[in-house]
Structure formats: structure tokens, C-alpha cells
Amino acid sequence: MMKGYLATKGIHAAETRIGSMLKTMHQPYHEARRQGACNLNPIPYQADYMGHKAHMDQNEKLAMFGVTHVLAIDGFSKKVVAHSTMPIKNNLSIFEDVFRPAVLAYGMWDQVRVDHGKEFYLTLFMQELLTSHRHNLEKRPYLQTSSTSNHIVERIWPEVNNRVNYPLKTALLHLVDQEEIDMNDSLVRYCVSNLTGQLCQIGLTRLVESWNAHRIPGKGIPNDLAGRGCPKKIPQELLPHAVDAADLYSQQLGSSLTIHSTFGVDPFSTEQDKLTVENQFAEQYPDISDLFSRAVNNDFAPYKQALLFLITSTQRNV
Template sequence: MKQDVSPLAKKESKDSISHIQTEPGSRNLNPIPYQADYMGQKVHMDQNEKLAMFGVTHVVAIDGYSKKIVGHSTMAIKNNLVIYEDVFRPAILANGMWDQVRVDHGKEFFLTLFIQELLSSHRYDQERRPYLQTPSTRNHTVERIWPEINSRVNYPLKKALLQLVDQELLDMDDSLVKYCVSCLTGQLCQIGITRVVESWNAHRIPGKGTPNDLAGSGCPKKIPQELLPHSAEAAELYRQQLGSSLTPQSTFGVDPFLTEEDKLMAENQFAEQYSDISELMSRAVNNDFTPYKEALLFLITTTRRNV
């Protein structure tokens, strides 16, 4: 299988601003102030891997003008198809086409950039490049949301997990343990990030207003749903046009269940004991890690009993 290929890999290197930005001496130039003039001009996408060692990665998309978080997802391992299907596609359908997508140089955005370029004629400002890849330190807008997510989601859960590892109650070399840790922690993170996003989008930016209000009715140019293929179809288009296959699924650990019935049985037993896992997240954020730890160990025990 060929390696993942960037949508613009075959274009001349002189067309990439990243080459200009990394010229010797460029770091000494005065930085150009960031500016986005309207909702829909630039959307920034970035990943957070603070919990990657425990099988959790976050990706968010944020509008450069309004600072509204327009999409987010939590996954076991960053994956092109998941990022496109769970973040980029819903953001476009809900808000319209952005003139430019800004990301770092990670390979996990290749499918998103491919579709953005494919649909570039549907943008409001077609003179602007459909996407831009820059070092993560230059992804100005999206970098500001990570401290909020880290302090209110990632760090509390990571602290609890590290305590379990230190106490030798978690063996992260065990594939079943890795699977359980990733599943439960990922669910709690999704709950936590949803709370952060709702709060962020409603908070007041001094001198500007709230992201929700600044975003207004979305991007100037909307796009019909039929023009945005689902991830499997988009990946096939990518393969046909670029001759490279994208990884369809990325997992952390190995799913230990041999049948769906066994998996459902374990899930039901866990749900009987922990019917509202959002409470686990709420307690952990307030430095009460015991409920989350106990729930995770119970999940591991229950899973072993049903495989």
C-alpha cells in the first residue's frame, strides 16, 4: 500500500508558502498580525494529543473571524476519515464553505484538504488559496482553545490515569486494558469538550462580542449536501485521483470481543453500574478522581469476564 499523499504533493514547491516561511532568516522578520475579515474567510483545524498515550486524540475546527468552534471530535488515534466525517463535513454542512482551511503539516488532514480543494470553486473568495499548511505555532486562532480544553478535560483525566499506572493498577501494555482505557476516557473527553465548546462559543470577547453572535448565519457561500461525499466515498475519490489509500480505521489496543452479543452484554453490565458517566467527568474536573478510577477498573474487569 502506498503512503498517504498530500493533495498538493505534485504541485511545484514554489507554490507552498511553507517553503517561504522556513527560509533562513525568516524567523527574524517582524510577524504579520493575524487578520480574518469575516465569518467564513479562514477555518483553523488542529489536533491535541495530550492523552495520546491513553488512546485519546482531539481535533477541533474554529472560525478565524468569530472564534467560534464549528466542529470537534474525540477519537482513539487521529485518522483522516474520522476527521473529515466528524469535523470538517458537519462544519461545512452547518455553516457553508470556508475560503481557506488552515492546518499544520500533519498527514491526518489530507482527506479534508483534498475535498476542500476539490470544491474550491464553491467558495466565496476564489482568489485565496483553498488551504494553507503552516507550522502549528502559526495556527494562531485554534491554539488559544487548547489551554481551556487541557485544564478542563485532559489534565484531570490524565492525572487520574497516571496515578493508576503508578499504582500498577493499569497495564498499558495489555491490549484489552488499552482498549478499555481509550473507550471510557474518550467518551468522558467528548462530554467534557462539548461543555467547553458550549461555554467558549457563548463567552464574550472584549470589544467584539460572543463567537455565536459574531458567526451570524455562517459562511457567505453555502453548499448542497450532495456535493459533500461521506468519508468512504471521499477516500475512494482520493485513491482514484492521487493513487494512494488512506487508513480506513485506527484503533488503540485490540477490540477483545468476538461477537456483538458479548460486547453488548459487557456494555449493559457497565451501564447498570454507571448509568450516567457524565458525573464521572464532573467529579474528575473537581479533582475527585475516585469515581472515574473505579469505573475504569470495573469496565476492565467486566470486559475480561465477557470475552
């Protein structure tokens, strides 16, 4: 992963050299990685080419703080083709921010695999609606299996948890334990979800870029294996935006989907009040990526201070 991250920055170094440096600089991480290297799912399913099968899954390790990750990964190349961080998993958000951009960028997958969650209903509806535009029409357009059977996706979540979720969760749990934040307060919930979600998106983007550029032993680099994408591409007009797709879902199936899912309640009565808080926060913390970088290196104080500043500033301006 570090080799992949360095590659995204134009730095190319041998794996043995990187490994020896990491072993010296971060001995606890190295030891944890060494002991957990074999804790992988045994035999994944077979995907024969880019676009054969795609997996979509959600990660809710930070759900209690208003952050949920959703990503889509190609089964053959192991390339993460789309990802998003949202307050609460939602059909329209998943379709708009994950499935739609993945298909427009890479093409139609022959089969989309998900778990049995209701949050994928709109995605599966559109996948089935566009079934004739796939490369291999003999396969079912989608398959719902238990989470433990989504082998390809499950292998990346430990990386997300260790490199993004757990450091921020540690800081948040400490704030809760010290009674510095009250997660029963709607305004606090809104602020926690807002800032933490932004930091998680920064971390997830970094991780995905590194993952897609790292070498998988015995297989290759996901970016290279993905090649030109799926065999079948579709024009943009066949894939409407989420609101229009949801209307089509309602018309054909006779049931409606939740348009918006929020964590807490937006406390601002005017856009000007919201802009005032955003400007105050930006003046105090012009680069929030630094908050994330320090938190994942066990320096939680800046993130905690920024969150408390945001809550206080919001309370003053609503």
C-alpha cells in the same frame, strides 16, 4: 467561560458578580488564571468575515491513553464550528466528524488552515476539489503552516487541557504508577481509550458550548459573530461521506488512506458479548457525566473505580 456556560443554561449574570464568586470558591484556579492571563500568542492573523478562514488542529495530550481531540474554529468569530474526540487521529474520522459537518452546517470557508500533519490530507483534498464553490476564489483553498502559527486554535487548547485533559490524565497516570492498569495490555488499552474518550467528549462539548457563548473582550460573542455562517453554502450531495471521499482520493491521487485507526484491539468476538459488558457498566454507572464532573473537581476515585470495573467486566466476557 463560566459566564458563557451559565448562558447556555439560560442563566444570565454580570461578569463582575461571577468573577467575585469564582475568586471566593476556587482560589487556586483564580490565581492560576490571573498569572496566566497574559500568556497568549501576540498578534493573530486577520480574518475579515465569517467563512474567511478556518483553522483545524489536533490535541494529543492524552494520546498515550487513546484519546485525541480535533476541532475546527472560524477565524473571524472564534466560534468552534465542529469538534470530535477519537482514539487516534485519522484522515477519514477527521473529515467525517469535523470538516464535513462544519461545512454542511455553515458553508464553505475560503481557506482552511492546518499544520503539516498527514491526518488532514483527505480534508485538504476535498477543500481543493470544491474550490470553485468558495466565496473568495482569489485565496488559496488551504494553507499549511507550523502549529505555532495557528494562533486562533492554539488559544483554546489551554482551556481544553485544564478543563478536560489534565484532570483525567492525572487519574490515569496514578493508576499506571500504582500498577493497577497495564497499558501494554491490548484489552486494557481498548477499555481505557473507550471510557476516557467518552468522558472527554462530554467535557469537550461542555467547553465548546461555553466558549461559543462567552464574550471576547473588544470583539463580542462567537455565536453572535458567526451570524448565518459562511457566505457560500453547498448542497449535501457535493460533500460525500468519508469512505466515498477516500475512494475518490485514491482514484485521483493513486494512494490510499488508512480507513480505521484503533487504540488496542477490540476484544469482543460477538456483538452479544459487547452488549453484555455495556449493560453491566450502564447498570453500575448510569450517568457517566458524573464521573467526568467529579474528576475535574479533583475527585478521581469514581472515574478510577469505573475504569477498573469496565476492564474487569470485559475480561470476564471475552
